[in-house]
Amino acid sequence: MNPFTLLIKPSGSDCNIDCKYCFYKNRSAKVGTGKQRMSLKVLEKLVKDYLALEFGINGFAWQGGEPTLMGLGFFKEVVRLQNEYKRQDQVIENSLQTNSILLDDDWCEFLHENNFLVGISIDGPKNFNDHYRVNFNSDGTFDKVMAAIKRCKKHGVQFNTLTLLNNNNVEHVKELFDFFVENDIKYQQFIPCVETNPKMGEVADFSITPKQYGDFLCGLFDLWYEYGPEKISIRDFDSIISFCLSGKHTICTFSKQCSGYIVVEHTGKCFCCDFFVRGEFGLGNIFETNIAQLACSNIKRKFARNKQKLPSKCLVCRHLDVCRGGCMKDRVVIDDLQNKQNYFCESYKSFFDYSMPRFMQIAAKVASGQQDFNR
Ligand code: SF4
Numbered sequence: 226m227n228p229f230t231l232l233i234k235p236s237g238s239d240c241n242i243d244c245k246y247c248f249y250k251n252r253s254a255k256v257g258t259g260k261q262r263m264s265l266k267v268l269e270k271l272v273k274d275y276l277a278l279e280f281g282i283n284g285f286a287w288q289g290g291e292p293t294l295m296g297l298g299f300f301k302e303v304v305r306l307q308n309e310y311k312r313q314d315q316v317i318e319n320s321l322q323t324n325s326i327l328l329d330d331d332w333c334e335f336l337h338e339n340n341f342l343v344g345i346s347i348d349g350p351k352n353f354n355d356h357y358r359v360n361f362n363s364d365g366t367f368d369k370v371m372a373a374i375k376r377c378k379k380h381g382v383q384f385n386t387l388t389l390l391n392n393n394n395v396e397h398v399k400e401l402f403d404f405f406v407e408n409d410i411k412y413q414q415f416i417p418c419v420e421t422n423p424k425m426g427e428v429a430d431f432s433i434t435p436k437q438y439g440d441f442l443c444g445l446f447d448l449w450y451e452y453g454p455e456k457i458s459i460r461d462f463d464s465i466i467s468f469c470l471s472g473k474h475t476i477c478t479f480s481k482q483c484s485g486y487i488v489v490e491h492t493g494k495c496f497c498c499d500f501f502v503r504g505e506f507g508l509g510n511i512f513e514t515n516i517a518q519l520a521c522s523n524i525k526r527k528f529a530r531n532k533q534k535l536p537s538k539c540l541v542c543r544h545l546d547v548c549r550g551g552c553m554k555d556r557v558v559i560d561d562l563q564n565k566q567n568y569f570c571e572s573y574k575s576f577f578d579y580s581m582p583r584f585m586q587i588a589a590k591v592a593s594g595q596q597d598f599n600r
């Protein structure tokens with residue numbers, strides 16, 4: 226069996242802030258009720274069964290909602306169970322995606338001591354971040370997030386930032402890049418926001434257009450290239466360098482299949498992907514079916530392969546190898562042949578046209594040892 230990562234939602238979609246664009250809470254009526262909590266029984270079963278698969282590298286990605294709502298005690302138990310059930314030669318990799326509001330000194334000490342890689346959500350400088358990322362009183366969260374970033378640095382926590390590109394910040398690439406450089410943030414991730422309005426069935430107004438995303442990527446690429454690609458990691462760009470070097474991406478967006486992970490909800494119920502946590506993509510519960518069988522089930526295999534069903538436009542595209550039609554979640558545009566085309570196709574085309582020659586140059590330098598990416 227091919228190794229896979231767990232993407233775990235120990236507190237379901239429950240969150241302690243109220244971001245205006247949050248996609249996850251739209252899918253649950255239970256947000257903020259505090260009722261969605263993974264029990265220690267589910268946790269132990271999950272850790273034990275997953276480690277019994279004997280993968281060399283074992284990825285536990287803790288996400289939400291907001292996973293820190295589980296409390297520090299829960300994560301101490303995570304580490305204890307991992308140590309109890311792992312074989313000596315098994316490597317554990319924990320990551321935690323958080324809004325960072327609860328990250329105090331105790332949390333940071335723990336995260337550092339146990340080598341968690343922390344992803345902190347922030348949409349850029351205060352004026353951009355506080356537009357959508359607000360608490361339940363509609364107050365901006367920027368000051369608390371920056372205080373948490375400072376604390377992470379103080380304790381030596383490994384962290385990266387995750388920025389959602391929305392209609393408010395997407396046209397300000399230089400301000401975003403300068404902000405992260407000024408704050409010495411070396412690991413960055415940018416996610417384009419496109420969400421269909423659940424009531425109207427239209428693209429929600431906080432989404433960005435394909436043209437805006439294409440311009441953003443090209444602008445970011447220029448800034449990064451000029452600053453020094455060896456000094457700053459941008460997740461999608463690193464993946465393209467990896468593709469140039471080995472033919473393999475490090476992110477699923479541009480991979481051939483959707484097979485790298487499974488989502489585990491707080492109840493132990495598993496799904497194919499974070500963006501497909503709904504009925505037909507449910508794989509079953511870890512208490513009813515062994516996790517190995519869930520990961521190899523027909524539903525999961527079919528879901529993984531679905532990404533290879535590409536519209537004819539992709540099949541003749543010069544960027545097919547590097548793009549692979551993009552993420553399934555964004556394949557929402559119906560073309561003339563009733564195929565689903567990626568909403569961001571135009572963005573990818575213009576970006577790959579613009580940047581691939583220089584990506585190849587960077588990869589050639591890395592391969593020949595002239596460029597060192599140990600940032
Ligand atoms: S750039 Fe567009 S047409 Fe080309 S592979 Fe990507 S999504 Fe398909």
Ligand code: SF4
Pocket residue numbers: 477478479482483484498499500532551552553554
């Ligand atoms: S649907 Fe998108 S996010 Fe989900 S596994 Fe596939 S590429 Fe990744």
